[in-house]
Amino acid sequence: MVEQETPEPRSDLEERLRRFRQHRSADSDQPAPAGPSHGGLGLAMRIGVELVAALIIGVGLGYLLDGWLGTMPLMSLLGFFFGAAAGMLNVYRTATGRGSAIGFGRRTGGDR
Numbered sequence: 001m002v003e004q005e006t007p008e009p010r011s012d013l014e015e016r017l018r019r020f021r022q023h024r025s026a027d028s029d030q031p032a033p034a035g036p037s038h039g040g041l042g043l044a045m046r047i048g049v050e051l052v053a054a055l056i057i058g059v060g061l062g063y064l065l066d067g068w069l070g071t072m073p074l075m076s077l078l079g080f081f082f083g084a085a086a087g088m089l090n091v092y093r094t095a096t097g098r099g100s101a102i103g104f105g106r107r108t109g110g111d112r
Helices: 012-029 038-067 072-096
Strands: none
Touching: 038 072
């Protein structure tokens, strides 16, 4: 039987993590990307959900306004178009990375 080497104790965890991070940073020449990283499938799901949710909310509000005002197809159609526009704006923000930070944009200079 071959004896296996016993793992290091948990009290040494911080030292092992520090060595691992130094080794990993020495191997990579590029800095880590800023902001959250998304996999391809996760990004596609987020874009799809945001587009569909904006359409559902727009049509739903239009339908409620139609029932309240008595203009059956008009507000539903307007809600559809406004929901589609809002969904496309959300898709644009997600694709350009502007939706991942507070304020949806980066400051270009000066204190406000």
